[in-house]
Amino acid sequence: MKEIAKGIWKLTYQTPEKFTPCSMRKSKIAVEELEKIDLEVCQKLPFEEKEIILKTTKRGVTVSIPMQTEEDIYGFGLQLKSINYAGRKRHIKVNSDPTVDTGESHAPVPFYISTAGYGVFVDTYRYATFYMGTNSKKGASSSKKEVNQPHKEFSESALYSLKRAKEQRTVIIDIQGAEGVELYFFAGTVKQVVQRYNLFSGGGIIPPMWGLGIWYRVYGGSKEEDVKKLAEQFREEQIPMDVLGIEPGWHSHSYSCTYEWSSLFPNAQDMIDSLNQNGYHVNLWEHMFVYPAAPFYQKLKDYSGEYEVWNGLVPDFATKEAREIFSDWHRVQFVEKGIAGFKLDECDNSDFNPSNWSFPDTAEFPSGMDGEQMHNAVGILYQEVIAEAFEKQGIRTLSQVRSSGALASSQPFVLYSDLYNHKEFIRGIVTSSFSGLLWSPEVRDCVNETDLLRRIETVIFSPLALLNAWRIPNPPWKQVDINKNLENIWMEKQEYYTKQCRKLLELRMSFLPYLYSAFIEYQRKGIPPVRAMVMEYPDDLEVRTIDDQYFFGKDILVCPLTLEDGMSRKVYLPEGKWHEFFGTAVYEGKAWIEVSAKEEEIPLFVRENALIPLAKPVLHITKETVFEITVLQFGSGEAEFILYEDDFETLEYKQTGVKGIRIYRKENGVVEILDKAERYRFL
8 A cells, every 4th residue: 555645545456447536537636735634543544454355356356344343334425315334235326316225326436434543435437336344254153152042023124223243344345347446545533534535536615605695496487587587576575596597498409408598588698697787696407418409419429428318419528529519618608608507417327217318337438438437427527527617717616416426525516306305305415525525405395384494494504505496486485385386376374484484595694604614624624514423523422323413614513303303303412512503502412402493493503612703694695795794602712713705706716815814702702803804894
């Protein structure tokens, strides 16, 4: 093994494949930032190199790594069904419909973290399978001689439930079709390993400030005048809104795509200009499958895969030619004309969808990649192609994508899904944080008014606050029932729910400077802005399976409720003192408590001695926005918060950096602002 950066080692076995995440990466390892991570806790791996066994079989490459009986395992990308994978099998394959807990997902990543003090990244685009201590070696149980024991488990759930092993186990990694592989090992606590992996990936993104505001995707059947009318309505009703997303109908042909405006938008440029002038950023839906009527179809034919999808070409984004053709069209036709981002849909594969959803694993591409590799790679490649269009323009974007994978932390995209389960969406916030991914639990479907509020409460405390109204022409706070919404029939209490939704969206806007500063820490230190509790408290056994609470920024613990929870739930508070954000109660940690919350409330808890900069909410972000900040204080001891600022929208920060404004509270309780700010005014 060779140490390639502080706390990171590479092991090369035989001849690795040509196409892998690392061989195709565009980002650079953030070596200087890696040097700054404290390694005093874990300076080496918990096993010796000789204990890592690699061999070539008829199947491909098999890797065996020692696993202690008490290890808990996290990672593997976006996982909607579970959080802790000790004793489980994970299959790393892109799948848009992960109905069972196999490891397949919209964004699987061949990377895991162990509470034993290490992480492993397998540099492959193959459908690798990980057996996380599911079996012990032959002979490990030879001393067991008990017989005639009474049988006490009489249900499948009891028989098959996870039982922590007492004998030594092994992690087995099966990489079919490969003749060699490179492995990367990361040392540290759970949080440190995540930091190292993110910095190894190039560091986190710094989004434009407007990207952290409120997003709204309009009805799929909208015409140009419908979009403009809805935009005016939001401003008239004082609904905070930064981004309007336009769905498939804007294309002259959508499945596959033409990337040209349809007859429903006869004055598209005038509409874009008008929306921009009114403070909106416009996001356009698309997918990567290119319809024969698309202007650049012929140019792409020689740089596309051998199979069509929805009668369209599949560009080979592993080739320079396909990347440039696709990216340049987007830059000239859209980015230069005021489009702020894109929604990259249906790049996440579905083997069993009755539609012609995607290309087969056997497909061949001009670059030399096969269909299996392309499925696991295309989400990242697609993101890079679109990001290049904005980089050449010198501006930032925050966009959406349906599929992602390894080394994604430096890509300005947030994952989403067309699934609808609220509890799984919350779990996705937690699990995605282990693997350099951002996830939005977007508000797509609501059973009733309470469900609407509960879902909005979750989404405003996530990386991207999106309401997806693609199925309804009117805002959900007017009518949550889809059929009645289509008929323009309002709810009886629509004024009340409009007010409550407005208050929640304003709450999100209040947290923008706080969240933006968390993203700066993501870029500089690799610390996810929204993250699992086990990263902060890896030694607390209670948090190791918690998947419905998470940290939002530095000091806020979010405990969302779902419709099924009703008006109360149990919350676990880790070690230390915790303050109610909306109340006055203070709790001693390392304890479970019962909390109640009305339908328009979400339980938030703040660490002892935290300073929270809260902004006066604005309707949208402009180049001239100056946030009026009130510093909320929790506890009475010495405290500090670094609030960051720059121009909030260009790439200038890459040359000039970002400025930190230090907020400091002395032991006597006096709060001082130690640096001059331009984009913040302290009240």
